[in-house]
Amino acid sequence: MRSTLVVASLLSVVSMPLVAQRGGRGGGRGTPIQQGESCPPGTTEIRPRNCMAPENAPPSILDYRPKSTLVTAVHLKPKAKYPAIDFHGHPQGLLTPEGLVTLGNALDSLNVRMMISADNMSGDRLKTALANIKANDKMKDRVRVLAGIDFRNVGPGWAQKAIAQLDADVAAGAVGVGEISKSFGLSIKKPDGSRLKIDDPELDPLWDECARLGIPVFIHTADPQEFFEPIDYTNERWLELSLFGDRRYPQDRFPSFETLMTERDNLFRKHKNVTFVAAHMGWHANNLARLGKMLDEMPNVNTEVGAVLYDIGRQPRAAHDFFVKYQDRILFGKDSFQPEEYPYYWRVFETQDEYFDYYRNYHAFWKLYGIDLPDTVLKKVYFANALKITKGIPQTGWPR
Ligand SMILES: [Zn+2]
Numbered sequence: 001m002r003s004t005l006v007v008a009s010l011l012s013v014v015s016m017p018l019v020a021q022r023g024g025r026g027g028g029r030g031t032p033i034q035q036g037e038s039c040p041p042g043t044t045e046i047r048p049r050n051c052m053a054p055e056n057a058p059p060s061i062l063d064y065r066p067k068s069t070l071v072t073a074v075h076l077k078p079k080a081k082y083p084a085i086d087f088h089g090h091p092q093g094l095l096t097p098e099g100l101v102t103l104g105n106a107l108d109s110l111n112v113r114m115m116i117s118a119d120n121m122s123g124d125r126l127k128t129a130l131a132n133i134k135a136n137d138k139m140k141d142r143v144r145v146l147a148g149i150d151f152r153n154v155g156p157g158w159a160q161k162a163i164a165q166l167d168a169d170v171a172a173g174a175v176g177v178g179e180i181s182k183s184f185g186l187s188i189k190k191p192d193g194s195r196l197k198i199d200d201p202e203l204d205p206l207w208d209e210c211a212r213l214g215i216p217v218f219i220h221t222a223d224p225q226e227f228f229e230p231i232d233y234t235n236e237r238w239l240e241l242s243l244f245g246d247r248r249y250p251q252d253r254f255p256s257f258e259t260l261m262t263e264r265d266n267l268f269r270k271h272k273n274v275t276f277v278a279a280h281m282g283w284h285a286n287n288l289a290r291l292g293k294m295l296d297e298m299p300n301v302n303t304e305v306g307a308v309l310y311d312i313g314r315q316p317r318a319a320h321d322f323f324v325k326y327q328d329r330i331l332f333g334k335d336s337f338q339p340e341e342y343p344y345y346w347r348v349f350e351t352q353d354e355y356f357d358y359y360r361n362y363h364a365f366w367k368l369y370g371i372d373l374p375d376t377v378l379k380k381v382y383f384a385n386a387l388k389i390t391k392g393i394p395q396t397g398w399p400r
Helices: 002-022 097-110 123-135 158-172 201-213 238-243 257-270 279-283 288-297 316-325 339-350 375-389
Strands: 044-047 050-052 084-089 112-121 143-147 176-180 217-219 276-278 301-304
Touching (some): 084 375, 097 123, 097 339, 112 123, 112 375, 123 143, 123 158, 143 158, 201 257, 257 276, 276 279, 279 288, 288 301, 288 316, 316 375, 339 375
Parallel strands (some): 084 112, 112 143, 176 217, 217 276, 276 301
């Protein structure tokens, strides 16, 4: 194999000047480059090691919107095939008497039976939301709420206070903890000004309490790896980083992606009796082998798919196999509550459709493909896994 490659690359080196001499479509008019070099800015590689600029002024990446001419099967999925639990719900203002009506109608139209509110509520705010939910006959068994932890001022006495608040919130009806936000690890400081590390031992009593209560802990750590890298033209999230400055983590001011992953994994390993749910597939949806290794090593860890559909749908074969292999460890969740975006998830999970658009073009400069999950896997991802780890979700009335 190796020798064939060597011969092939020798041949192309030899034939390059011939192409250049021949002229014709592009040949000869370009700028030659050396093996391994990139084309100069404003040009593209039209033949091996020969770069050319377009005749027309190129559009910016904002204005270039090519329409695909591919004609292929289309199976839109406005509703989930099985009733879903959105484990990563941010209903925000909708847990009011009027808001719950709006929420219920939206969930009905999508076949989302249950939303888990991951808005970090605690104390009176939590109690008010729970009272509103309970007062609505249609919604009383269709919304459950996770409790928030206040990570400010971690130091002596913090754990006892946090535990007392968590116990009160769970007694009031919270069914888990979350969503612990990315600021835990990225930016929250201790009273002495140092960064609160995710695996700080002062937090251990709180995690032990989560184990004792038997509640899941839903945690978002860091952000996509590219957000920690320089914003140059090789960064596949350039547009997003340029649109949303608060998603950049310059390395002189923030911990690295790997530092945060290490601290998170230390936490997961140290607290084997706590059921963790790593939001956004732990930001490893672009490296499923890494995520698989993590799930293999840490049986107490589950993962959730919110806002990483662009990575799932760009590797349909690997993602299909991953979901089948880890079918007991993956929970459906959407994150930002935009009802019109859920059908993209159903389409990726349930169909074999090819080369279709993602819902936010600044996230991904590529198309999605369906991963065509079997029904048994869909049921686990849509609802059964969430039921299994969350005792506080009504357990009856789900499909078998
Ligand atoms: Zn979230």
